[in-house]
Amino acid sequence: MAKDNKTPQKKPRFSAWWIYGLIAILLIGFQFFGGEGFSTTKKTTxxxxxxxxxxxxxxxxxxxxxxxxxxxxLTDEALQKDVHKDVAEKPLFPTTGAIPQYILDYGDLQLFQSDIDEIKKENSLDTIVEFDKESNLFMDLLITILPFVLIIGIWIYLMRRMSGGAGGGAGGQIFNIGKSKAKLFDEKTDTRTSFQDVAGLEGAKEEVEEIVEFLKNPDKYTSLGGKIPKGALLVGPPGTGKTLLAKAVAGEAKVPFFSLSGSDFVEMFVGVGASRVRDLFKQAKDKSPSIIFIDEIDAIGRARGKNNITGSNDERENTLNQLLTEMDGFGTNTNVIVLAATNRADVLDKALMRAGRFDRQIYVDLPDIRERKEIFEVHLRPIKTSETLDLDFLARQTPGFSGADIANVCNEAALIAARKEKKAVSKQDFLDAVDRIVGGLEKKNKIITPEEKRTIAYHEAGHATVSWMLEHAAPLVKVTIVPRGQSLGSAWYLPEERLIVRPEQMQDEMCATLGGRAAEKVIFDKISTGALSDLEKVTKQARAMVTIYGMNDEIGNLTYYDSSGQSEYGFTKPYSEQTAQKIDEEISKIVEEQYQRAIAVLHEHKDKLTALAERLLEKEVIFKEDLEKIFGRRPFEKHFDQKGQEIPSDKLTPEEETTEENK
Structure with a gap:
């Protein structure tokens, strides 16, 4: 039996606008044609x-x-004449009134009337001359009601726009404005994200998985007298995977999942935010057990305070008050868990952060080297590579990268390979992608004079030389004098991932950073503006040593750091003018000491600095191997195993030494 493959045609939906259009056409037709029924009236002179x-x-x-x-x-006799045969025909549609045979524009009324009277008198005619005024009911009515129609139409349009579009809902149009805008996740139609798609973040993922387990099997926890947590707050830097974790919860949980942003509660009308909060929790309670996810909760969760102008709470604070009440008030919502994400936990209201509302604060930190490797494994699944990539190498090449940054690296590598007409992505494409993201786009056509190019080469060679000679400075990967982004030249380092930093480590990093300006002073006995970013970096590091970390003997073990962030909005300093003067002196002393130290290192190795700069001018890009040919093996070189753990140099096998050299 043959199957009927014809798809049923959709019938056009009935709309009230059809009726409006039909009425308008009838009115226009009546206006132009109805009075004279397509008459044969002609214009005359x-x-x-x-x-x-x-x-x-x-x-x-x-x-x-x-x-x-x-x-x-005309008279009946005149209608029989040939001269009037065109106007003697009957109209297409019959009409009730008499139809004129001719019509004309007479111009001056007094002259026209006197001419007619004179002809009538000369020819003794009994022609009737009448005067009349014509009124157009349609136009009069239209002029009368048009302003009201326009006002009502504009009002309806604005109300629909304010209520979130023309689509109806419970209450419809303007009455729907207080309803929640949360999207209900449907696992059958929406793209499903599972915990397998979330690499790294082991601690955060474990706590989130437990929240899903709470809702799937609550008796396991409540049988011992425990209570299911009310909420969990995901806190961490941008791009670390907070929203991705929430998507994984939506994909794994077999319960209704409501997702929305904190800004969805904000509206121009008073009371709308609080109304949407009530409606959101009402929907979640009706479908309990359920999960509510509020992304960027700092949009409504900022710390409350009196308005300086009116002395009253503003609309955002009313919304926050309603949220606090819904999460832990008299009308407790059972089996409704609230997930929220923010990267600005310091500005949230303390009442929102207390136990009983957000019972758990899950910190989602930047991934370490092992977690970066796992993230690469996830994002490399759809990438077509031309070789087996060393993921440990890629993880070490991307220190400080977030999960979003690593995803961007993989995507950028694929775009670079496609730009080069390649059939697959290679290791070099990934390295180029890291350079592109960190330094910016290469600008090989930038106009640079030979003198400027020579200065840039010695500047970058100074960075490389000082960092190579200092133990705690980051090991060099490559140096280039090709302009990239806003920089005229750049050096890539592979910093050691430390959890704590000691003063000697910070001093070595500052000395290496000042190596560029020091090289200009040693070689040319002049300095330039090219060291601006270097000076900014070392000044911040020196200020942090003195005012934040208590690493200065003169100031002592004091810190003026405010973790709450409130001091940023104040106009007073937490120290006296005498202390401020002493802080400035100590910062200047630290920076100047490291500058003189860099000059001393470069004076000692001036011949090698010159050789490195000349090779840089020749090749424009040099790598670690070029420095080893000039300086020899770096005595402070560190080696890592497959797990990213450091291996002492005396315990390296010959095979591992060869592998490290290749890397």
Whole structure:
């Protein structure tokens, strides 16, 4: 039996606009055609009218004074004449009133009337001349009601826009404005994200998985007298995977999942935010057990305070008050868990952060080297690679990268390979992608004079030389004098991932950073503006040593750091003017010491600095191997195993030494 593959045609949906359009067409047709029924009336001239009048063909003339027109009606005898045969035909549609045979614009009324009277008198005619005014009911009605129609139409349009579009809902249009805008996740139609798609974040993922387990099997926890947590707050830097974790919860949980942003509660009308919070929790409670996810909760969860102008709470604070009440008030919502994400936990209200509302604060930190490897494994699944990539190498090349940054690296590598007409993505494409993201796009066509190019080469060679000679400075990967982004030259380092930093480590990093300006001073005995970013970096590091970490003997073990962030909005300093002067002196002393130290290192290795700069001018890009040919093996070189753990140099096998050299 043959199957009927024809898809049923959709019937056009009925709309009230059809009726409005039909009425408008009828009114317009009545206006233009209804009064005269497609009549045969013709326009004539004053001279022709006078001739018809002398011949006795005209029975009646009606002068319309408000339109400067005259309507001419012929006698029955005149209609039989050949000259009037065009106007003697009957109209297409019959009408009830008499139809004029001719119509004309008479111009000056007094002159027109005197000419007619004179002809009538000369020819002893009994032609009737009447005066009348014409009124257009349709136009009068239209002019009367049009302003009201426009006002009502604009009002309806604005109300629909404010209520979130023309789509209806419970209450419909303007009455739907207080309803929640949360999207209900449907696992059958929406793209499903599972915990397998979330690499790294082991601690955060474990706690989130437990929340899903709470809802799937609550008796396991409540049988011992425990209570299911009310909420969990995901806190961490941008791009670390907070929203991705929530998507994984939506994909794994077999319960309704409501997702929305904190800004969805914000509206121009008073009370709308609080109304949407009530409606959201009402929907979640009706479908309990359920999960509510509020992304960027700091949009409504900021710390409350009195308004300096009016002295009253603003609309955002009313929304927050309603959220606090819904999460832990008299009307407790059972089996409704609230997940929220923010990267600004310091500005949230303390009442929102207390136990009983957000019982758990899950910190989602930047991934370490092992977690970065796992993230690469996830994002490399759809990438077509030309070789087996060393993921440990890629993980070490991306220190400080978030999960979003690593996803961007993989995508950028694929775009670079496609730009080069490759069939697959290679290791070099990934390295180029890291350079592109960290440093910016290469600008090989930037106009640089030979003198400037030489200065840039010695500047970058100074960075490389000082960092190579200092133990705690980050090991060099490559140096380039090709402009990239806003920089005229750049050096890539592979910093050691430390959890704590000691003063000697910070001092070595500052000394290496000042190596560029020091090289300009040693070689040319001049300095330039090219060290701006270097000076900014070392000044911040020195200030942090003195005012934040208590690493200065003169200031002592004091810190002026405010973790709450409130001091940023104040106009006072937490120390006296004498202390401020001492802080400035100590910062200047630290920076100057490291600058003189860099100059001393470069004086000691001036010949090698010159050789490195000349090779850089020749090749434009040099790598670690070029420095080893000039300086020899770095005595402070560190080696890592497959798990990213450091291996002492005396315990390296010959095979591992060869592998490290290749890397």
């Amino acid at each position: 004053t001279s022709e009218l006078q001739e018809y009048l002398r011949n006795g063909d005209i029975q009646k003339i009606i002068i319309i004074t408000n339109t400067d027109q005259a309507r001419v009606y």
